[in-house]
């Protein structure tokens with residue numbers, strides 16, 4: 001069964017539809033890449049998957065108890081942001097009724113810090129981390145709660161190539177252990193390198209999807 005089944009949805013702000021009659025599925029272990037020009041509606045689709053925007057028509061059916069980890073597009077952290085990387089990652093575990101982490105949660109936190117290669121710098125203030133380290137911390141925060149689906153919204157946009165590959169290679173390791181990934185990007189090379197399937201939103205509200213080897217070549221600037 002699919003984790004998420006998007007069935008013929010229309011999404012709009014006010015009267016003007018941004019997305020019309022969109023259908024797609026996200027299955028276990030997918031690395032679905034969503035591409036489309038600025039303003040095509042990618043973030044709008046993400047908002048609907050997160051339950052922040054209700055479809056005006058159609059429906060989104062999610063697997064029961066589906067947990068979604070989300071790494072948003074922008075986060076402007078000042079250099080004096082005080083939390084350590086470890087504490088920042090742990091914020092996503094602070095949802096229980098206890099105001100502290102249980103020993104099982106500490107264990108989980110240690111593990112994700114290790115798995116995202118942050119052990120050596122976990123005690124450093126996040127505000128002082130490099131761009132690549134910050135992105136790994138955002139990833140760790142999204143994954144510490146053990147989601148089945150990870151949404152990465154342009155997470156590689158500010159990174160150089162080496163860092164992009166490092167981050168996405170890490171994501172692939174989690175994907176190989178059953179995580180499903182929805183990766184929003186403007187980068188065709190990354191889409192082709194990492195994606196298993198694509199969903200392309202077109203300017204007129206239309207869309208196309210398919211296996212990644214059928215992603216049409218990019219025409220014009222990326």
Ligand SMILES: Nc1ncnc2c1ncn2[C@@H]1O[C@H](COP(=O)(O)OP(=O)(O)OP(=O)(O)O)[C@@H](O)[C@H]1O
Pocket residue numbers: 013018036037038039040041042043044045
């Ligand atoms: N809160 C809002 N209220 C009204 N219109 C909005 C709102 N958010 C987005 N829009 C409009 O919806 C359209 C789609 O925006 P969206 O941010 O989903 O596109 P996108 O594909 O994510 O773009 P980008 O690649 O630039 O991030 C745009 O025309 C945008 O101006």
